[in-house]
Amino acid sequence: MDLQIALLLGQDGITNGAIYALLALALVLVFAVTRVIFIPQGEFVAFGALTLAGLQAGRLPGTIWLLLALGVVISVIEASRAVRERQFRRIPMILLVNCGVPLLLAGALFALSPAALPLPLQVLLALLVVVPLGPMIYRLAYQPIAEASVLALLIVSVAVHVTLIGLGLLFFGAEGSRTKSFTDVSFAVGDTLLQGQTVLVVVASLVLIVALYFFFERTIYGKALRATAMNRTGARLMGISGSLAGMLSFTLAAAIGAFSGILISPITTIYYDSGFLIGLKGFVGAIIGGLASYPVAAAGAILVGLLEAFSSFWASAFKEVIVFTSIIPVLVWRSLKTRHVEEE
Amino acid sequence: MSRSAIPQATLLLSLFIAALLVAPLLLPEFYLTLLNYIGLYAIVALGLVLLTGVGGLTSFGQAAFVGLGAYTTAYLTTVHDVSPWLTLPAGLLVTALVALSLGLVTLRLSGHFLPLGTIAWGIALYYLFGNLAALGGHTGISGIPPLQFFDLELRSGREFFYLIWAVLLTIILATRNLLDSREGRAIRALKGGAVMAEAMGVNTPRSKLVIFTVAALYAGMSGWLYAHLQRFVNPTPFSLSQGIEYLFMAVVGGVSHVWGAILGAGLITVLKQWLQDWLPSLLGKSGNFEMIVFGLLMILVLQRARDGVWPMLQRFFPQAPVHGPMIKAQALPRRPLPEAGSVLLEVTDACKRFGGLVANDRMSFCVRAGEVMALIGPNGAGKSTMFDGISGVDPLTSGAVSFRGQRIEALPARAIAQRGMSRTFQHVRLLPAMSVIENVAIGTHLRGRKSFVAAAFRSDRGEEARLLQEAAAQIERCGLAEHMHELAGSLPLGKQRAVEIARALASDPCLLLLDEPAAGLRYLEKQALAELLRRLRAEGIGILLVEHDMDFVMGLADRVVVMEFGQKLAAGLPDEIQRNPAVIEAYLGGLE
Numbered sequence: 001m002d003l004q005i006a007l008l009l010g011q012d013g014i015t016n017g018a019i020y021a022l023l024a025l026a027l028v029l030v031f032a033v034t035r036v037i038f039i040p041q042g043e044f045v046a047f048g049a050l051t052l053a054g055l056q057a058g059r060l061p062g063t064i065w066l067l068l069a070l071g072v073v074i075s076v077i078e079a080s081r082a083v084r085e086r087q088f089r090r091i092p093m094i095l096l097v098n099c100g101v102p103l104l105l106a107g108a109l110f111a112l113s114p115a116a117l118p119l120p121l122q123v124l125l126a127l128l129v130v131v132p133l134g135p136m137i138y139r140l141a142y143q144p145i146a147e148a149s150v151l152a153l154l155i156v157s158v159a160v161h162v163t164l165i166g167l168g169l170l171f172f173g174a175e176g177s178r179t180k181s182f183t184d185v186s187f188a189v190g191d192t193l194l195q196g197q198t199v200l201v202v203v204a205s206l207v208l209i210v211a212l213y214f215f216f217e218r219t220i221y222g223k224a225l226r227a228t229a230m231n232r233t234g235a236r237l238m239g240i241s242g243s244l245a246g247m248l249s250f251t252l253a254a255a256i257g258a259f260s261g262i263l264i265s266p267i268t269t270i271y272y273d274s275g276f277l278i279g280l281k282g283f284v285g286a287i288i289g290g291l292a293s294y295p296v297a298a299a300g301a302i303l304v305g306l307l308e309a310f311s312s313f314w315a316s317a318f319k320e321v322i323v324f325t326s327i328i329p330v331l332v333w334r335s336l337k338t339r340h341v342e343e344e
Numbered sequence: 345m346s347r348s349a350i351p352q353a354t355l356l357l358s359l360f361i362a363a364l365l366v367a368p369l370l371l372p373e374f375y376l377t378l379l380n381y382i383g384l385y386a387i388v389a390l391g392l393v394l395l396t397g398v399g400g401l402t403s404f405g406q407a408a409f410v411g412l413g414a415y416t417t418a419y420l421t422t423v424h425d426v427s428p429w430l431t432l433p434a435g436l437l438v439t440a441l442v443a444l445s446l447g448l449v450t451l452r453l454s455g456h457f458l459p460l461g462t463i464a465w466g467i468a469l470y471y472l473f474g475n476l477a478a479l480g481g482h483t484g485i486s487g488i489p490p491l492q493f494f495d496l497e498l499r500s501g502r503e504f505f506y507l508i509w510a511v512l513l514t515i516i517l518a519t520r521n522l523l524d525s526r527e528g529r530a531i532r533a534l535k536g537g538a539v540m541a542e543a544m545g546v547n548t549p550r551s552k553l554v555i556f557t558v559a560a561l562y563a564g565m566s567g568w569l570y571a572h573l574q575r576f577v578n579p580t581p582f583s584l585s586q587g588i589e590y591l592f593m594a595v596v597g598g599v600s601h602v603w604g605a606i607l608g609a610g611l612i613t614v615l616k617q618w619l620q621d622w623l624p625s626l627l628g629k630s631g632n633f634e635m636i637v638f639g640l641l642m643i644l645v646l647q648r649a650r651d652g653v654w655p656m657l658q659r660f661f662p663q664a665p666v667h668g669p670m671i672k673a674q675a676l677p678r679r680p681l682p683e684a685g686s687v688l689l690e691v692t693d694a695c696k697r698f699g700g701l702v703a704n705d706r707m708s709f710c711v712r713a714g715e716v717m718a719l720i721g722p723n724g725a726g727k728s729t730m731f732d733g734i735s736g737v738d739p740l741t742s743g744a745v746s747f748r749g750q751r752i753e754a755l756p757a758r759a760i761a762q763r764g765m766s767r768t769f770q771h772v773r774l775l776p777a778m779s780v781i782e783n784v785a786i787g788t789h790l791r792g793r794k795s796f797v798a799a800a801f802r803s804d805r806g807e808e809a810r811l812l813q814e815a816a817a818q819i820e821r822c823g824l825a826e827h828m829h830e831l832a833g834s835l836p837l838g839k840q841r842a843v844e845i846a847r848a849l850a851s852d853p854c855l856l857l858l859d860e861p862a863a864g865l866r867y868l869e870k871q872a873l874a875e876l877l878r879r880l881r882a883e884g885i886g887i888l889l890v891e892h893d894m895d896f897v898m899g900l901a902d903r904v905v906v907m908e909f910g911q912k913l914a915a916g917l918p919d920e921i922q923r924n925p926a927v928i929e930a931y932l933g934g935l936e
Binding site for chain 1 (some may be wrong): 396400401402404446448449450452453456457459460461463464465467468471472475585588591592595627629631632633634635636638639640642643646647650
């Protein structure tokens with residue numbers, strides 16, 4: 001291996017690592033706020049990328065049907081509850097939010113021809129379709145058993161994951177897609193060519209991380225999420241609704257996932273099931289941070305990206321084996337630090 | 345409940361076995377193949393019942409363990425011509441080694457690290473199978489020899505059927521036996537009672553490791569059978585998604601019931617077959633769309649019927665609680681008690697901090713054999729924290745604790761229990777779904793020796809009878825004889841406290857830590873409790889008592905220590921304490 005290859009691999013590793021870091025942050029956030037281990041995080045990566053690819057190819061992405069279907073189911077559940085509680089005035093709002101908005105979006109997708117729109121608008125449309133799926137899935141799958149054990153929530157996560165994988169296959173087919181490059185700029189660094197897209201991924205990830213930091217430090221909703229993460233009951237007593245916090249954290253996680261997918265889709269071919277492995281690598285990073293520390297999780301995720309890049313050079317067939325077994329020494333180290341028996 | 349219920353259960357089981365015996369003679373090949381797979385899957389799902397339903401842990405990587413069993417025999421029989429009967433132990437050994445090492449690194453962490461670890465491990469092993477040239481890569485290994493019983497070669501699914509189902513029924517029986525034993529009670533305490541179990545001397549990490557390994561061994565066994573049924577292996581059936589499907593089977597069938605494993609394996613396998621026929625033509629595309637249905641089904645099951653389908657069926661067959669008559673057994677040996685008046689427990693400068701809060705601040709006192717020492721103080725004074733520190737449930741931040749002359753402050757709760765200390769909890773820690781006698785029998789855990797294997801094959805019955813007799817004796821002593829076989833969760837709180845005392849006594853302690861034993865008791869019950877404690881004192885047991893009922897304390901205690909804000913406020917004889925102005929002020933507030 002010479003320096004040039006090392007630089008190339010390092011560049012690759014940091015790009016992927018930046019994405020894993022974003023996902024790791026979202027996973028830590030969701031776990032801290034809701035105790036949900038968000039296995040389906042990766043599906044949002046795939047859905048974001050493939051929805052954008054669909055829009056660019058002039059196809060109506062299947063995710064819009066999912067959005068409509070979830071909207072209808074939530075409307076039925078919420079409206080029947082409103083009827084039971086004799087609060088009929090709430091029904092129009094329920095229908096508007098859960099059915100009206102998705103219908104409007106679907107109409108827009110029909111009316112405009114998204115393939116002809118400028119890239120930023122395509123990205124915006126893709127995010128508008130995919131991100132609301134996050135809170136909707138929280139509402140339907142997790143909120144009814146929000147008080148269940150971490151284990152039960154984890155099993156629900158896995159169930160949501162397989163459902164979404166199946167739907168992904170149904171919506172996007174088995175072929176992979178790539179989206180158009182955001183930028184064709186490239187820089188020469190020594191003998192190596194630094195791709196503009198790569199720089200964009202890293203910069204966008206950094207911007208997003210900084211934005212998240214300000215969200216949590218400076219805004220009331222960010223503070224509410226942090227409060228819920230620290231003490232669920234205490235936050236509820238202070239008037240922070242647990243389901244609001246859950247929805248909010250799932251919205252953020254879905255947005256981070258979909259945005260990550262959109263960022264990497266010009267440099268990696270994304271298949272309907274690619275998201276799972278990407279998400280799990282974020283998990284390895286998050287586990288390095290003990291599912292609790294944001295900076296350690298992000299650093300761990302970068303490390304995973306580098307490990308992956310270099311092992312693909314030395315032992316490409318065993319890349320996944322190496323990345324996923326790297327979790328074992330981490331767990332050993334974590335295990336040696338605890339000695340206490342705890343109750344679930 | 346009707347007495348005819350027990351024969352009814354036996355009758356159903358006999359009918360089931362009879363149906364299995366005649367099935368290969370009547371059914372066409374297609375259904376037999378289906379039943380063979382249901383059997384193979386149920387073996388794996390049974391491990392998950394033990395792990396998830398009983399132990400409160402879970403694994404998504406069981407398919408990888410099936411793969412270990414299958415690949416070990418495939419490799420050894422084809423490359424090295426080893427007999428399949430030798431590759432079975434070899435495969436189980438490999439499986440056990442991997443499960444033990446994976447368990448050792450994850451089981452001490454919070455519950456969710458194990459399943460996450462199994463996901464990572466399931467993926468890693470799948471790619472390893474697919475990329476190792478020695479294992480045939482993604483094409484796999486073919487030409488695995490059939491199993492042979494003397495001259496009979498098991499070449500067809502029809503012949504294999506009996507083997508699979510015999511293994512499955514044996515494993516079900518062994519699992520049921522295991523759960524109904526000393527080690528089984530410890531396993532059943534893992535879910536929701538780990539802290540209590542540790543305080544009763546159960547090594548909970550070890551129990552977790554054992555059930556994880558047993559579940560892996562079941563999977564490995566299934567893999568060995570699979571390899572010789574198919575006579576061909578490739579990585580696909582050992583992927584993570586198959587591992588997830590195994591968990592679905594266990595959860596849908598009923599994760600807390602051994603029969604739920606068969607039911608779940610049957611339901612999911614048949615449903616999958618059916619969906620794979622219908623969905624692609626319905627959707628006009630080919631692919632594993634049945635996973636959409638399975639995923640949604642799982643979410644619904646977990647939201648609406650977390651116990652799965654089996655309990656719904658069980659409702660149609662009312663079952664009497666199965667408890668045989670008590671067998672007269674030899675009494676368990678007693679621990680020699682220290683001489684009355686000798687110092688049992690000595691606490692020196694004990695401190696406990698929770699962040700900035702100092703819950704115990706330089707507490708020092710001692711307890712002697714054959715005395716009742718009361719620890720009193722207003723709510724929040726740090727009494728229960730002191731108990732947790734002494735008994736190792738929540739170790740002290742600093743300070744020394746000596747018990748019978750040995751330092752114990754750095755020991756885990758189970759090691760302290762081993763030395764003869766036992767306790768009750770202020771917030772009752774019973775296993776509500778277990779009977780009173782089973783709860784109390786957990787207290788006898790350290791007085792038995794028989795292992796998991798002995799329990800599975802029922803060679804533990806002699807010891808088990810002695811343990812249960814001891815538990816029954818303590819239950820009678822605490823005035824609960826008529827509740828012996830009722831569910832602990834159905835008793836009123838006062839009685840539940842008495843069960844806690846019986847459980848503590850069942851461990852044959854020389855020092856008893858009682859945290860508010862009289863709370864919720866009626867007057868006569870309190871008198872009976874006081875009488876019991878006096879008798880224990882007379883036997884030479886030391887008692888450390890936290891209690892708010894002053895009449896109870898002052899009438900019983902030999903010495904009293906008063907705590908306030910984590911510190912020792914006063915110490916002395918009951919009379920002195922009652923006249924102590926600082927104590928009166930702490931309890932009643934000072935005069936302005």
